[in-house]
Amino acid sequence: MTRDSLYRAIWRWHFYAGLIVLPVLALMAVTGALYLYKPEVEAMLYPVNAPAHAGQAQLPPSHIVSIVERNTGAKAIQLLRPAADTENWRVTVRTAQGDSDVNFVDTFNGRILGRMRNGGAMQVIRDLHSLALTGPVGNRLVEVVAGWAILLCITGLYLRWPRRGQPALAIRGRPGGRLFWRDLHGSLGFASAAVLLFLAVTGMPWTDMWGGGLRAIIAANGAGRPAMKVNPWAPQVKAALPWTLREGGAAAGMPGDIGVDAVAGIAARRGLASGYMLFLPASPGAPYLVSAITTRANDARAITIDAASGAVVQDIDWRMFGPGAKAVEWGVATHMGQQYGEANRLLMLAGCLCLLLLCLTAPLLWWKRGLSTPPPASPGALRVVAGLMLALGLLFPLTGLSMIAALCGEWLAGRMRRAWFPFRPGRTMGGG
Template structure:
């Protein structure tokens, strides 16, 4: 049998944390499901400039000439060229990274600048901002991180609270739909939560590396343990031997194609006279990704990195982040869409179940068990979680301080009352 006082104590805090977090969880679930459509939305948005329907016989400008046409279109220098996968496509040059990235589309026959596109030019950018920071900037980002941390605790505590020690194995598989709406929605929340718990934890693991506090700490651990990208992965510290003329982009593309890399292949453009060309590919599985650096004058290979050269923490981080975004194929996309849908159902189930059980004109917060002290093992678990999830740890310390002050105030009030009597 369970420790019933621990059960009651956990249930109280699970309830309070759930009620505070629930609105944010719903926003994260809905926006997360929507953002999975981001690649398709961008593909549809850029199709008029990207897919031109050109034939193989069309007379094209050289890649070098197209690069020259693209230079100066943006205020920031171009950093990357994507090798076209189909002869019917336009040519793409990119400046910047991540949400600050801007792509220039060049017509390969006329050399005309067809358009420029940034992630900010799509309504999906607003969805992303809602999902990542609730449109609240740095404060919103930390609030999302805090909710994600408490979701980990909600999942772990929910598993203990719900574990069907009364219903047995039947409670794992069945939802009671004939015993009233409260029981029905309570079981929707609990049964779905049980089966989704592991997947939800993995999904949260894929989102936490983007956060400010946990993400920054994780990067520091990678640096201390030398388990991130190799130092020269991005070409820093690698130099070309300066000669009269650098290679043309066409010559570099020929070298890149000769590497036989799978997926979408891009050429990193030199930033200065001594920097190098880089060739990388985006593909799944991640183990097939490579990064190669070439002398921009001779075309000689300066440095080659395979996925096995990347540190174990970075490999794990990139895997869970790609999984979080549904990038491993249709199965992964549908799995993440299922997480978003079922998380929404779980949240709605919790709300309806609460409203059905809530006493009139009262919040219905579960009572604190009397004369209960948390065991050492549980304190150790909280300390471990607090260290792994710093914002959760900070919130626990704050709650502890508030609780101590509340008890002192209550005790002082009782003492005053006794004296007055």
Template structure:
């Protein structure tokens, strides 16, 4: 064999080895990632239509007839308190349309949260919606934690991280290198059999949408409990200082404490930032009988012995607290359009007024605004707007809108198309494997491995880079390599199944 032909043969063998190595890791990553892609895509579609779903399910207590005048929000609040005397009002969410009811979030005595709907024109309480029973809450819980807490969050983070590996290896397999790969590039060969059709749909759709999939994976990872919170959110949270007033001496709650369940209602970059505190006015204490009403922030106060009161009962305490009408007037003066209001918690709690893309309040992230008001004086204790965000936090705020389909109806429907496409990519990959596998032999039909030192170095470097960038994916890859070395390659039955 001549030197040229030997070099050519070596190049072909090297390319073949690299192809099968890439395919092997693409297969392994797909085994883990595909079920999660299906889960995330389906729940994502449900979440994008939460408004329409809620309106259809509860139209009898959400639909109202527009009138010329609305009653004061404080009167609506009083009606809610009268209807639910043992509940604690935590949040006010005004309607975004003139024919829809306002909502107050109320924490019940059993710890559950309910939306209480109120006709803004008459002040009549229309009904209640269990927040934990909404389709959005269910879909969001699955989307965020698989309904199993931190363990689910970590599994989803591993899946999204390995999704990067799946994407990189898939792009390599899709990109044309020879006549065989060029024959199916950017076209579907309908006359070449079902497996080829599945392959062309899977590869071309995945390749064309690779940037879109990467965006969803990275923006989704930014919300995760380990990579997002440890490596991204901590670096890009708003500095712990207060635009107005002094930093509280006690250890305050963080902004994340205002979220209800898995719903994200505060800006992502503020979640780890401590809340400011109201300063109780110095005044002579007047004796009060237990149960005597005190409109502190519009909330009832029972007594001053905090040690005998539950968390909910301490909500919004303090003499002389301002009511919600005053706070809303101040918010409008500061340029707020649409916004939601969180009520003070305890004697040092604050009114929080926010409009942000994370909660879906607004569509343009440049209008993000969160303000905290002293519940007694109405003074602004802390204010954060788009201009205060770090560069990454701005990118995250914009990414949230795109990810959730909030920017426009076009954004929403494109996201639906993308989700359906991801489902099709996952399903065609599974069908392609099912057709390829040897039926009835109990084998996974893993792509073969061709050992070649140089190729393994390339693969190892790729795996290390992904592992360093996404630690949970790195741990998963190391675990698989160890299992392959210690168990799969040494047990004949397992070696046969994985062949």
């Protein structure tokens, strides 16, 4: 097996990986970039910012909740108290039709300033990004795509690695020429590979199969968070919790309700006076849950309060997380551009834009090559690459199954090609 043959084999599978996942990666790049700016987009679309009320006192939470319930005729399930007084509070209700409506409320006079249905525009963006619109199938497809994206990054780095006087970062040739587009694609990929690899790996915890398995492994090795002494939460509650706090279950408490004002007071005495989501009991005996609105991973906080007695059942924060839980929470917060402020967000935005450009330049480069596939490689080189793919598949089983299917398809195509064109001359390595 020669180096040129290995290069052709890796080039071939880099090409196939792109054909398989580029449309989905382009969708993820666009939606991911938009979701990085969720606060700004929501502030443009909904009455997020509060009117000025100099010298006035805010209404207690119970008044806010009762006003919303009276005006909507629906039961409140969640109260969001922002960290800044310059933002309106949000009360979420569950309608008779099963919809989730967020009401933006002026906390100084109780006026409902606007509504957001089922998470609004940004929930649509999030569902597109995670392919949640297609249900469990989409969630598993995300896992497959992320695994192929990792293969794209690894093979792309190899193909663009400096050799024989070819620089990793260079734009040569005239605009519109094949060399120009090959260099543009290769330089973008090489420069952004680390960020794209990070996004692919840290996106995996959101998947049901791989992410659920990771949670189980972390918990089994004592590297997770303390077990939550709460009832299993509804999906909208779980989505608001830190990633490692989304499991748990315990028997319900005694009937009774101390009220939302008392719960807010308990949270305030424990240092959580604002910047939290307060989940009301879903049924008699269920507890209250107060969860901090997290920006950085180490902001994670969840306080469970018995509705009948007001006793704090559990108060979990970042310091109680094990190393596995901390690593995952850090990865999630950094993936969302939150952990290190604006610089973090801009870096993730750059990764999304580079990914989109790679998805656009790849088919154009293919067209420049006359829509031809990369030349076949020697059987030995193909076996080496197949082994590397299967090793990656062991880490990401769903991706591995798709890779086995792709390898079988390549083997079958090769048998058919040799049967139909036994004397077809091979092509020399050309790159791109």
